[in-house]
Amino acid sequence: MELGPMSFLLMLFCISALLIKLLKLNDSSKKSKKLRLPPGPKPWPIIGNLLEMIANKPTLRWIQNIMNDLKTEIACIQLGNVHVxxxxxxxxxxxxxxxQDAIFASRPLSWSSKYVSSGYLTTTITPFGEQWKKMKRVIVEELISPKRHQWLHDKRMEEADNLVHYVYNQIKNGNGLVDLRHVGQHYGGNLIRRLLFNKRYFGNGSEDGGPGAEELEYVDALLLVVRHIYAFSVSDYLPWLRWFDFEGHKKILKKATNTIKKYNDPIIKERIHQWRNGTRTxxxxxxxxxxxxxxxxxxxxxxxxxxxxxxxxxxxxxxDNPYNNVEWVLSEMLNQPEMLQKAIQELDIVVGKERLVQESDIPKLNYVKACLREGFRLHPIVDFNIPHVSMKDTIVANYFIPKGSHVLIRRQGIGQNPRVWEEPLKFKPERHLKKDGCNLTLVEPNLELFTFGIGRRGCPAIILGTTVTVMLFARLVHGFTWIPPPNEPVIDLTELGRDTTKAKPLVALGKPRLPAKVYHQLMN
Incomplete structure (x- = not known):
């Protein structure tokens, strides 16, 4: 059921008026009067700051403004009975x-995360407990171990080759203009389908190596789930309103999730049948x-x-992370071509011009990785990481954090924190280079920028995530020359209003820069 904003506000005020005299503050709220909560806007009884959240969309910008106005590095915003x-x-x-990793190792209970995970059967969005432990052990020990990573090397390289093949065909068969967001998204889509199902396409794909209608629908659905799964829905903070879909998030998530299942589930069912009847061994x-x-x-x-x-x-x-990072980094470097030239020079020294970049080259590509680190610092795919939930009352930075609080690490807030970074809004890859010249990584253990996170809930797929991101960027920069399109001499770096993605997809003018034989080998 969907309600308009005015209907919702009227209903909310009526319900609040009825309940305000009936409900008592819980123990943690009483305790918070004795111990100081982080600074934040004064909440209303029952509904907290939900009215302000509704009136100040998008929520991420509202939270940014609150922290800026209060000049604080930690805040408390009460949404319903949840301290955010x-x-x-x-x-x-x-x-x-x-x-305090053990205290903050859980996840919120919400309609969206429960629906997408089929009742919390997964790893990343499942609350702390035995099911999470079971599935995390499967992921770490069985899917992304160094041995498995090496096992799937050839599949990753097939998709890196197809990336170059597809971009080469787009340049040769068109006017040279390439939508690099589209390219990055479908490189990621192809790669994950290859690793999961050993197939690039659900349908026939396109003759030039690009996606077909099925792959377009699938990737769009994946990105919709990313955008809406923790989207500050009113009903997530007022459980008695969970039957309602005020923002339309449930409708979007249901459709997107069912689209993904439409492609995934028949393959999974058939594969299980093959293993059980012995036709697959x-x-x-x-x-x-x-x-x-x-x-x-x-x-x-x-x-x-x-x-x-x-x-x-x-x-x-x-x-989401690889394509977003590479799109932003290329956008920044097209506006500062001397930096793009440094990356090209490093690739030519390490790789040469007679072959394409390989995964074995990654340890030597320090400037390339510095560029990608700077992209993660300035332009994370979303401002907030997946929420951590405190499993008991605790003290953080001398502030009281009640049990059940949702802690949001603001990735862009950390990456652009002026107390940590000089000229925080400027794209400067050199700031990440080490004086000793040793192997630079995309991992940041001090959390001065947010890449893979850390602790029990940190992303375990560091090797895979690094490989995918570096290969996407390095293959594009080494294999092709890029300049801004004729009608856009300076690339627009404006963020989309609702989140931190680039407002306009990066379209650039490309041409091959390696000997023709390198590309012709891919065609064969």
Missing amino acids: IPVISPSIAREILMK HQEDWLDVLISLKDANNNPFLTMEEIKSQILEIAVGTM
Whole structure:
């Protein structure tokens, strides 16, 4: 059921008036009067600051403005009976995610996360407990171990080759203009389908190596789930309103999730049938690994629903960061071509011009990785990480954090924190280079920028995430020359209003820069 904003506000005021005399503050609220909560706007009884949130969309900008106005690195915004704690200080983030990691290791209970995970059967968005421990062990030990990473090397390289093949065809068959957001998104989509299902396309794809209608629909659905799963829905903070869909998030999430399942689930069902009847006996991808896992009694370790749900979560979780990072970095460097030239020079020294970049080159590409780190610092895909939930009352930075609080590490707030970074709004890859010239990584253990996170809930796929991001950027920069399009001499770096993605997709004029034989080998 959907209600208009005015109807919702009227209903909310009526309900609040009826309940305000009936409800008492809980124990943690009483305690918070004795111990100081982080600074924030004064909440209304029952509804907290929900009215202000509704009136000041998008929510991320509203929270940014609150913290700026209060000149604070940690705040408390009460939404319903939930204390939302945004943080932009690396030292406070370390206290939460390292020193008190065990307290903040859970996730919020919400309609959206429950629906997408089929009742919390997965890893990333599942609250702390035995199911989370079980699925995390599967991910870490069975899917993304160094041994498995090497096992899937050839599949990753096939998609890196197809990336160059597709861009080369777009340049040769068109006017040279390439939508690099589209290219990055579908490189990520192809890659995850290859790792999960050992297939690039659900349908026939396109002759030039690009996506077909099925892949376009699938990737769009994945990105919709990313955008809406923790989207500050009113009903997530007032449980007695969960039957309503005030913002329309539920409708969008249901449609997007069902689209993903439409493609995933038939493959999973058929593959399970093949393993059970003995027509399939050899592991080729992650799906085979999940199906093949056995318990102590030699029975399947995972149910079909667990496999379906985890596959969906993996597909959603691997889509957004690489393409967003590379699009922003290329945009920044097209406006500062001397930096782009430095990256090209490093690639030519390490790789040469007679072959394409390989994964084995990554340790030597320090300037390339410095550029990508700077992209993560300035332009994260979303401002907030997935919320952490405090499992008991605690003290952080001398402030009281009640049990059940949702802690949001503001990635862009940390990355642009002027107490940490000089000229925080300027794109300067050199700031990440080490004087000793040793292997630079995309990991940031001090949380002075947010890449893979840290602690129990940090992203475990560091090797894979690094490989995918570096290969996408390096193949584009090494394989092609890029300049701004004729009608846009300076690339527009404006953010989209609703989030931190680039408002306009990056379209650039490209041409091949390596000998023709390098590309012709891919055609064959």
